[in-house]
Amino acid sequence: MEGTGKHGGDQLSIKKSKPILIEPETRTHNGFFFLSNLDQVITNFVHTVYLYKAKKGGGGRDTLSDIFKQSMANILVHYYPLAGRLRLGSDGKYNVECTNEGVLFVEARANCNMDQVDVQVITEDHSETIGKLLYRSPGTENILEMPLMTAQVTRFKCGGFALGLSISHCMVDGISAMEFIKSWAETARGMPLTTKPVLDRSILRSRQPPKIDFPFGQYAPAETNNLSNITDPFQGEQILTKCFLFDSNKLAILKNMAMEDGTVKSCSNFTALTAFVWRARCKALQMNPDQTTQLLLIVNVRSKLNPPLPKGYFGNGIAICSCLGRAGELIKNPLSFAVEEVQNGIKMVNEEFVRSWIDYFEVKRAKDFRLPSHFIVTSWTRLPIECADFGWGEPAQFGGANLPKDSGVFLPDGKEKKGINLILDLPVTAMSIFQELMLL
Template structure:
């Protein structure tokens, strides 16, 4: 994290261990108290939040930006905000929070509860590479329903709160409609529900030939054989996917889409993940996002365990809105088991999506 990104002679992204250090910025004290930021569990004020995370002025590509930038902003009430800007090429969310929590333990004079494992060869490609599975996450889907045209409208962002009662109702809907699904997780039910609703709201089901793809990251740490050592510092996630016609997704019971999500989770095995690593090494492609929904969930990230000596944080969250293909799942607050669903949609689609959220 103290080095700098570079491109190797083979055209691969590498870290040069220059020892230049992490960029640490202490901002001027804000002329307000933290409560003035408002209710951050709803749609945040991005202009304000953007001032709480430092970026390199004038940088035109990520090679000009250090892997980690930190900004501390103090408020009149005595509270402070820790803004963390980390390059996802370096670490996934779990490793990023492992670093922040270790930093907090060090600040409190404690031994590290989890020591970092820096051996990236654990997830290297096989020699020779072996692509053993179809990797539909990279498939290009044709936009036959012309969703691209809909996105020319103004994009509205909203956050929808699913409290424990609503989440339980979704799970009951998924398991009682036709008896196909016997049980499902909260993630499976909520993901299936918003995937179906977003596809319908965008009008993708109007063309019977339109396909849709669901992408979401699966933590592979415990799924590799043998499991990755605790404390592995890097990216240990793999994208899983589900693919179907939008017409099927919308017209079938919720159990249909829940079943697709469940199968996508179950297919992530050691051999599948090794195949995905080798696929990327051979093809050098990126997942296509046409007619695709990417679910990103922060609900299980150990944000609230970060403690620099003043206790646990009362809030955590992103300072940027998700891209048009992304839905973000966030914890509502520490006391509640509610989940906030944050997304952006064209204005006309957002009206339809709002109605579909009424359960």
């Protein structure tokens, strides 16, 4: 299989070998593996790419692929659910059948040097380019037929290589994904696991009987929820995806803007930037002042439970909170108004919220649950990307692909992570306005 596409004026061609299945080195588990309700909310695959520079005096391509394949077989013994396949129960929820079929592994070669490929900066042709560093099973649309993880190792002419991963969100959130990658990398380097995975997800079972103490009406089917006045701003126009860098100076300016009227006494980079982007997006889309705008935030709940989720918990430990407002109020008020809305939304996520969220999904079941398509913000700025050291050092670059529509994703900028890259998609007309609003 081959693919070509231009990136930065250079022609990128990737030749991929036939994919193979990597099974756990030993088979010790059969039967079905329980997925909590937090694992059922986002069911798409997460695609990430890591770029590594050539190792001085390093071995050839065969050595490289052998290390990845053998260490994968070893680590799947500890993370055996990844070698299984999703199954849909009679209750409309997913679980995993531990079939030990394994994960897909693909070797590939590029026709260029690694420095000709940039997976951090998002441009119009980014998806096509970064997509060549990932393997996606052709013709497979049903997630029940897909391996839960796919890995592609692409060797560049310079000796550097890319690791492209696709992992089912039913299995991991960002934190547990990086914990798995760290363990895999430690195995590849011949080291013992720093943290052994905690696979038991039953600690997040729903209460019996369910007890829902928070309103989650916005997650009901479209015909019954009260946010149906929101029209789809993406109809009829080409969608552009852009990357905006907020360095430490710009982030400091935003925080000062948020606190200058004294309403907000303190705020984080995340809340200031999220509020700023929320307001700017409303302006760029030229929303009606009376139109309801909903901001969804993905919140890590590991430390919000009592007791907290154990270290090494392998699964989704996230909940989604909602901030609702009128577009006109967000736009006419100072930035502090939007910052307070974001802060209040995050504060709402406590243990009772999380347990109610789990119970709500239990009552509604998957068939009656939907994630509203308005604007969702997720941050990867605190993920320990540097732990993905398979023996070639830290990744020189890191990027994501196939980001969800109507989303804003925060990625760390540089090794010191002092800046934030915002990745966002908008219709052409709105993107032109949004770009002007980003000039601080």
